[in-house]
Amino acid sequence: xxxxxxxxxxxxxxxxxxxxxxxxxxxxxxxxxxxxxxxxxxxxxxxxxxxxxxxxxxxxxxxxxxxxxxxxxxxxxxxxxxxxxxxxxxxxxxxxxxxxxxxxxxxxxxxxxxxxxxxxxxxxxxxxxxxxxxxxxxxxxxxxxxxxxxxxxxxxxxxxxxxxxxxxxxxxxxxxxxxxxxxxxxxxxxxxxxxxxxxxxxxxxxxxxxxxxxxxxxxxxxxxxxxxxxxxxxxxxxxxxxxxxxxxxxxxxxxxxxxxxxxxxxxxxxxxxxxxxxxxxxxxxxxxxxxxxxxxxxxxxxxxxxxxxxxxxxxxxxxxxxxxxxxxxxxxxxxxxxxxxxxxxxxxxxxxxxxxxxxxxxxxxxxxxxxxxxxxxxxxxxxxxxxxxxxxxxxxxxxxxxxxxxxxxxxxxxxxxxxxxxxxxxxxxxxxxxxxxxxxxxxxxxxxxxxxxxxxxxxxxxxxxxxxxxxxxxxxxxxxxxxxxxxxxxxxxxxxxxxxxxxxxxxxxxxxxxxxxxxxxxxxxxxxxxxxxxxxxxxxxxxxxxxxxxxxxxxxxxxxxxxxxxxxxxxxxxxxxxxxx
Amino acid sequence: xxxxxxxxxxxxxxxxxxxxxxxxxxxxxxxxxxxxxxxxxxxxxxxxxxxxxxxxxxxxxxxxxxxxxxxxxxxxxxxxxxxxxxxxxxxxxxxxxxxxxxxxxxxxxxxxxxxxxxxxxxxxxxxxxxxxxxxxxxxxxxxxxxxxxxxxxxxxxxxxxxxxxxxxxxxxxxxxxxxxxxxxxxxxxxxxxxxxxxxxxxxxxxxxxxxxxxxxxxxxxxxxxxxxxxxxxxxxxxxxxxxxxxxxxxxxxxxxxxxxxxxxxxxxxxxxxxxxxxxxxxxxxxxxxxxxxxxxxxxxxxxxx
Numbered sequence: 001x002x003x004x005x006x007x008x009x010x011x012x013x014x015x016x017x018x019x020x021x022x023x024x025x026x027x028x029x030x031x032x033x034x035x036x037x038x039x040x041x042x043x044x045x046x047x048x049x050x051x052x053x054x055x056x057x058x059x060x061x062x063x064x065x066x067x068x069x070x071x072x073x074x075x076x077x078x079x080x081x082x083x084x085x086x087x088x089x090x091x092x093x094x095x096x097x098x099x100x101x102x103x104x105x106x107x108x109x110x111x112x113x114x115x116x117x118x119x120x121x122x123x124x125x126x127x128x129x130x131x132x133x134x135x136x137x138x139x140x141x142x143x144x145x146x147x148x149x150x151x152x153x154x155x156x157x158x159x160x161x162x163x164x165x166x167x168x169x170x171x172x173x174x175x176x177x178x179x180x181x182x183x184x185x186x187x188x189x190x191x192x193x194x195x196x197x198x199x200x201x202x203x204x205x206x207x208x209x210x211x212x213x214x215x216x217x218x219x220x221x222x223x224x225x226x227x228x229x230x231x232x233x234x235x236x237x238x239x240x241x242x243x244x245x246x247x248x249x250x251x252x253x254x255x256x257x258x259x260x261x262x263x264x265x266x267x268x269x270x271x272x273x274x275x276x277x278x279x280x281x282x283x284x285x286x287x288x289x290x291x292x293x294x295x296x297x298x299x300x301x302x303x304x305x306x307x308x309x310x311x312x313x314x315x316x317x318x319x320x321x322x323x324x325x326x327x328x329x330x331x332x333x334x335x336x337x338x339x340x341x342x343x344x345x346x347x348x349x350x351x352x353x354x355x356x357x358x359x360x361x362x363x364x365x366x367x368x369x370x371x372x373x374x375x376x377x378x379x380x381x382x383x384x385x386x387x388x389x390x391x392x393x394x395x396x397x398x399x400x401x402x403x404x405x406x407x408x409x410x411x412x413x414x415x416x417x418x419x420x421x422x423x424x425x426x427x428x429x430x431x432x433x434x435x436x437x438x439x440x441x442x443x444x445x446x447x448x449x450x451x452x453x454x455x456x457x458x459x460x461x462x463x464x465x466x467x468x469x470x471x472x473x474x475x476x477x478x479x480x481x482x483x484x485x486x487x488x489x490x491x492x493x494x495x496x497x498x499x500x501x502x503x504x505x506x507x508x509x510x511x512x513x514x515x516x517x518x519x520x521x522x523x524x525x526x527x528x529x530x531x532x533x534x535x536x537x538x539x540x541x542x543x544x545x546x547x548x549x550x551x552x553x554x555x556x557x558x559x560x561x562x563x564x565x566x567x568x569x570x571x572x573x574x575x576x577x578x579x580x581x
Numbered sequence: 582x583x584x585x586x587x588x589x590x591x592x593x594x595x596x597x598x599x600x601x602x603x604x605x606x607x608x609x610x611x612x613x614x615x616x617x618x619x620x621x622x623x624x625x626x627x628x629x630x631x632x633x634x635x636x637x638x639x640x641x642x643x644x645x646x647x648x649x650x651x652x653x654x655x656x657x658x659x660x661x662x663x664x665x666x667x668x669x670x671x672x673x674x675x676x677x678x679x680x681x682x683x684x685x686x687x688x689x690x691x692x693x694x695x696x697x698x699x700x701x702x703x704x705x706x707x708x709x710x711x712x713x714x715x716x717x718x719x720x721x722x723x724x725x726x727x728x729x730x731x732x733x734x735x736x737x738x739x740x741x742x743x744x745x746x747x748x749x750x751x752x753x754x755x756x757x758x759x760x761x762x763x764x765x766x767x768x769x770x771x772x773x774x775x776x777x778x779x780x781x782x783x784x785x786x787x788x789x790x791x792x793x794x795x796x797x798x799x800x801x802x803x804x805x806x807x808x809x810x811x812x813x814x815x816x817x818x819x820x821x822x823x824x825x826x827x828x829x830x831x832x833x834x835x836x837x838x839x840x841x842x843x844x845x846x847x848x849x850x851x852x853x854x855x856x857x858x859x860x861x862x863x864x865x866x867x868x869x870x871x872x873x874x875x876x877x878x879x880x881x882x883x884x885x886x
Contacts, residue, residue, distance in 0.1 A: 066664045073618070147629040149622050167625035172632055229664045247665075247673045249747060249836035274745055274834040275844075278729065283744040286737045456847055457613020464621065474619060495621045 049556075051578040054267040056555065058291045058567055059280040063248045063273050067229040069216040070141050073149040075565040078213055082565070083253055083269065083573045084124075084236035087215040088116045088134060088195065089207060093559045093572065095480060097207045101129055101217060101237065101260070102195070111202025111517055114210075116195040121260035123219060124236045131189035133217035138187045138197075140223075141214050144178060150214045153478065156203040158186030202517045205481040212479065239264045239574035248273055253573075264574035265557065281550075290552040290578075291567050296429060299366040299548050311550045314368065318377045318477040318562045319545035320485075321369070323437065323470055324463070325351065327538055329492065329502035331466045337409040341417050342469045344409055348537035350401035351470075352391040354444035355437065361543050364433045369543040375475075375485045375530060377544060379562065381519065382482030382526035390535055395444050402445050419450045423468030425460075426453040430472050437470070466500045473498055473539070477563075482526035483514055490533050501538040554581035586874055593866045600862040601651075601855065605644050608846075608854055615660035615849040634658065636851075647855065657852035661845075667852045671838055671860070677747060678830070678837030682823030684757045689764035689818070694811065696765065697772025698804060704777060712769060719766025728759040728832045745834035756833045760826055764818050771814055775807040782806070809880050816872035820864040824857075 064077040069085050072078055090100035099105075102116035121129045140146050142154045144167035151167070154160040163181050166173045173181075186198030199206060209215075222228055222235040231251075234242040239259045244252035253269040274280040277295040284292040285308070294302055302308045328334025328343030341347045361369040374384035402414070411417060422438060424430040434451045441447045449470075454462065463471045475496075478484050487510055488494040492502035506529050513525035533539075549568050551558065557577045558569035569576055614636065616627045631637040635646060650657055656667035700712030735755060736744040742755050779785060780803065788798045825839020838857065845854040876883045 063662065065662050068664055071663055144625075144629050145633070147626055147633055149618070149626060151626060152623055164623070164625060167623070167629040169625075170628075172629075246836060247670070248840075249834070272746060272834060273836075275831045275840060276834070279732065279745050279832050279834060282729075282732045282737050286740065286744050288744055455613075457617045457849055458611070460617045460619070460621075461612045476620075495623055 049579050050265070051554065051580045054265060054578050055270060056266050056268070056291075056573070056576055056578065057270045057272070057289050059274050059283070059289055059293075060251065060271045060566065061273065061277070061280070061293070062275055064251075067234070067242065067245075068223065069213050069218060070137060070146060070148050070223075072213060079566040079570045080242075080251060080253075080271070081213045081216075082238070082571045083240040084234070084238040084242050084256070085213060085216045085218075086237045087211055087213065088118070088217065089211050091208075091211045091561070091563065091571065093561060095561055095563060097211055100211075101134075105207065107207075112199045114197045114199070114207065116197070118193045118195060119260060121237065122258040123222075124234070124241050124256045124258050125222075126258055127219070127235075128192070129217055129237060130192040131195040131217075132192065133219055134195045134215075135187050135189045136220045137216060137218045139182050139185055140218075142185060143182060144173070145175075148214065150212065150478075153209050153212060153214065156199045156201060156206055156209075158198040158200055159184040160186070161200070201515050203514075205479060205483065208481065209479045240269065243268075262574065265577035266573065269573060284550055284552075290555050292550050293567060294548060294550055296366060299368060302548075302550065308550060311553060313549045313551045313558075313560075313568055314546050315549070315560050315564070315568060316370065316378075316562055317545040317547045317564070318380070318480075319474060320372050320375065320377060320476075320541060321433075321472075321474050321543040321545070322372070322375070323540040323542065324468075324473045324499035325537065325539060326466055326469050326471075327499050327501040327536075328466075329500045331500060334466075334500075338411060338416075339418060340469070341405070341409055342420070344405050345536055346401050346405035346408055349391055350398045350405055350445065351441060352537045352540050353394050353398035353401060354440050355540060355542070356393040356440070357542050360433070360436055364436055365543060368546050368548055370546060372541040372544045373534075375489070375533065375539075375541060376482045376526065377477060377485065380477065380480050380482060380485065381523040382485070382530060384527060384530055384534070388531060388534070391537060398444055414445050414447045417447070419448050420469040421467070422449050422451050423459060423463055423471035424451070424453055425456045425472075427456075434472065463498050471498060476545075480563075482523070482530070483510070486510055486526065486529060486533070487514070490538060499539045501533070501536070503532060503536060503538075506532050552581075554579040582877075586870075589870045589873065590867075593863065593870070596866050597859060597862055601648065601859060602644070604855060604858045605647065606640070608849075608851055609640050609643070611849075613849055615851065617849070634660065647852075651855075651859070656856045659850055659853050661848045661850040661853070667856045670841070670853060671856055674825075674836055674838035674841075675860075677835060678825035678839050679823045681753070681756060681760060681829075681835065681837060682819070682825065684753060685760035685764070686815075686819050686822045688757055688761040689768055689822075690815070692761070693765040693768030694772050694808070696769040697774075697811075698776055698799075698807075700769065700773040701776030701780065701807075702799065704780075709773075712773065716766040716769045716773075719762050720770070722762065723828075724759055724763060724826065725828045725832060727762045728755070728829060731755045731759055732832070745832070747833075747835045752833075756829050756835060759833075760822065760829045764822065767814065767818070768811060771811050772807065775810045776803060779803050779807045805879070809876065812872055812875055812879060816868040817865060820861070820868045824861045824864050 060076050060079065062076050064080050065074055066072050066077055067080060069081055072081055086100045088100060088102035089097045092098040101118055101121055103119035105114055105116045107114050118129065118131055123129055141148050142151050142160050142163045144163060151164060155164060159181065166178060166181060188196045190196065216237065219235055225233060227233050231242045231245040236242060236256065239256055239261060240253035241256040243254040250273065251271040255264045280289065280292050281294050281298055283289045303312050325342045325348045326340065328340050334340035334343040337344050357371040361367060373386060373389045376382040422434050424434045431453065438449045438451055441449060452468065462468060475485065475489065489496045490501050491497065491507050491510060509525055509529040513522050513529065516522040516525060551568060555576060556579050557575045559572035559575045560568045561571055564570050616622055616630050635643060647657065656671065659665055659667050659670055662670060696712050696715065700709045703709045732744050732755065735741050743752055746752050785798060785802055788802050825837050827840050827843040830837045830839040841853055842857050845857060
């Protein structure tokens, strides 16, 4: 069974940058290069083209774990939340922050205070959305008692770091201490229409981060009532209402008459929950679904199929597949390079240069994806560009690096090294990818590896603990900023530093970049830091994601973005309509 | 007799107690926890979540807390579906699962037993080979293969049934067949073997020599006696079917509880996992007792005291 609960990198939601720009298309389009526009925009729909029944049938894959905006963290929940809930600001089709519940905002001269001006808008229950609700929901997000997974996105707000630290404090803080800290949080509602946020640093990306689903204003009396997220009780603010939620079976959305923006064209969205992708694919082929994300192993069959092929829609996503080398920082066993050869830079360089990334993508991703030579994704400021690559595929050069590495490590040949452990999680299709890497290294150097497949949670624990020499990894951007692709992943002791990398100069550059108000200078600093990480061969970037979907030809008005969480256009369900067919 | 039955049912309690202890310890001995994500949650958040759900207490305290609530009918919170309690999740899905299980059970009995009888009566001739072939295919074909074949053929190609979902009788057909495939084969094999054994018994020869018609011998003497061993496997089969199938529910997108047996392990959703295990253990233990009691009614030679 393929589990998509935590699927590779796409599972955590992606709020990402303007990479491809957005495309509004009804015609299926194929784009292979991030940066390339996927399809020409279609003209506005004329009423005569539209079907009488405006019902869209899609598959969510799984039951959303929650529809509480503060608690959501997975692509399934977020896909639904995009339709039924709106934050103060939202991303437009080009992934620029645009007004939503707030009709405008001002940034103070020092860049540390943002004032949002709310429009006259109502919740789906007809009650007005007031600034006090935003204060409540932002405090709830950072409140350690909520233990919200995405609480860290508030870190720039005055008073938030203290609250975030409280979460793990031992002994646990008392309610009074938490309330006192919450009172100091830099969010305020001087009146019903004004919401003010105070930041610790001039965080240039904060307005973009504020488009995340977790920042939606919510009514306290609603979310604290029993069964708040059930369909009968749900109070949302998006273009659609949660009409029905049959758990593990289906969700039905209907237009929200109270929505502040234009009413959606669809009269209904039916979302089924089919855990097995092959079944969803069969349902699409049987005409029961209008959109589907096909199983990877079916992609070649589908693209070659005369009927299904033209319905394929491929779109770049802000995700990256990479492999961690164990750089050994903080690990006792890595003090001895003979035990932990990946702690040697030349050794990592040799492994990097022995991999033909395009062949890897062709062989293991059905050719769908773009070669990655940067951690920051194309379109996000800080992207290194296709030209910078200190370690291009070159077996001869790789062997030269390996010879240097062996002499630095102090062994005569690779046969004297321990079998390197390549870690991966089983059951998600990583077997073939790991086998590709292992075979490439065996052919280039005669290097023998042990491919260690473990159950998901076990794998994560061991990867964090640095027990593998090499491990698979992936990342999806939370918000379109280099900070999100580098900080935490390559900083010394960072929470997602699975490669045990520690380069103090990189940490210093990233800290300097985060505080830099000038965007051009900031971008330059991020690029410098990233080049330094790349030069050290800390990890092996392989592939920027391209998502493959199938869309029935009568589904039009899809507003695709690089940050679609599950299906094309799922950030803008309100623009989709059904053609006569 | 009544005391015997009462005693047997009371024995279920210690069985469940032992099952709960073993499951609880194994589940917490497995590395990882409910908060593992590809993008790691900050350590502070994990600590806070553990404190919130009592997961930082020593294991025995956690067990006592769980058991106390369990006895009061509170199955605890789900760590995966955070808006909902395990009680809600189980209550939502259990009747769908039971309905599917009972339908598959009836189908496997209605098809499996006649198939076995048919095979035995035509022993080593055409009917036997036909029935045996069907059974072998049934046993050898994993349910997900059967399910996908049914979907491709009857839903995608012929369009007779929907590919999945659970919205009305036409949605029940394919999953019931897919789920019943294996038990049909097993029941047919048991029935055949048992019938053949009975055929050679003295009382059958006696019945024939009394001048009874073949039909009377088969229906009155052979089948009744041959079904006793079959009843033995019907108990566990029913327990297996009504507690749900991960594969069938996943493939057909059925909103039952069967899929949680597997997903709850992967997500370390401890409360849900315990609930599923206890439910299954109870179903197996309970139905085994029921089967034992039924023996006495089917077979006059068996008497409990």
